[in-house]
Amino acid sequence: MLAGHLTVCSKAAETGPCPLLPLLLHVWSLHGELLTSPAVPSLQSRLSSATQHGSNLDLHGKPPPILSLTQLEILLLLNSWYYAMYFVIEILLFIYKSLLLPYTSANLALDLVMLFLYLGVEILRIYFGSKGNLSQRKVPLTISLMLLGPSAVMAVYYMLLQTYVLRLEVTINAILLVFYVFELVLCTVGLIRFSSVRLSD
Template sequence: MGQTHGQTHGQTHGQGSRGPRTRAPRPRSSRTIESAGRAARALPAGCHGDARWRPGVLLFLNGWYSATYFVAEAFIFAYKALLLPYPVSNLLLDAALLLLYLGTEATRIFFGSKGNLCQRKVPLAVSLALTVPAAVMAVYYLLLQTYTLRLEAILSAILLLFYAAELLLGLLALLSFSSVDAY
């Protein structure tokens, strides 16, 4: 009652409970600029063109591929044991190496993901170091088995490509981490 067109409940046009709608820009002090710089550095990996997310994506994809590789190799071993004259000792050795591969690969992917997400050098370095024995086992399944099927050769070659890309991007991510970790 008695309110004009621009006024509602004691507020005039252009003024709210927080003051005028348009404010003059506040001059930036050096402290404000420094805090903005700290906030930009504290952003998670992948922001502002940061390339540290790429090893994480490869590790995620390789985790799924490694599980598929393990299951496929287990079925291929069953196939070879049933249809080919596969010596039992060689079959047991190949199966034991496959289980060893599974443990190495799970540990490698865990440490790689942890090191990449937390931006820690030590877990990422452990992951990169475990890439070598995992790649050696992939080369064994590619070249040195008693019987190597064409499917195994293709699967192992793809796995080696994953390892090469992860090793390259992991080294680049390791070099980009600025702080030295105590643990």
């Protein structure tokens, strides 16, 4: 459209001077058409988009308070490293007991299956605990808190109830139970703190 009007203006320039005021008025009208075109985002849509991106701000334009517990995150990290060491030690102890003790195949298979189930529960528990703590969300932290029960039961089983219990196993499982007690307290504190503010889950 603009090219056509420029052509008209150029033809008019051959016969006489192009009137400046009509040309400016026409350019202004084209500018208004471009602003109202659906291909160009309006200022209102940009403001609404900016509002969506700033939805994490409170009424005063400030970010929400940081309520994540550093102590819980450090404890979960230490727990993950300790459990990795614990798992390796338990596998080596099972090999040792199967070679030196009259371990039946059924009991050995049961203890090994439960150990691998224990590993899966611990991975999920630590993952959801860290995710809920860092994102300040109650749902993942609640899942981690619920998985703390099965983890504690497994630790008690390998400390007292498995087929053959060595003194080393009593020690390493007791350390795990100490981890669980502190994590229970800190997860509960985290849930109370996260409930004090309205955060979307």
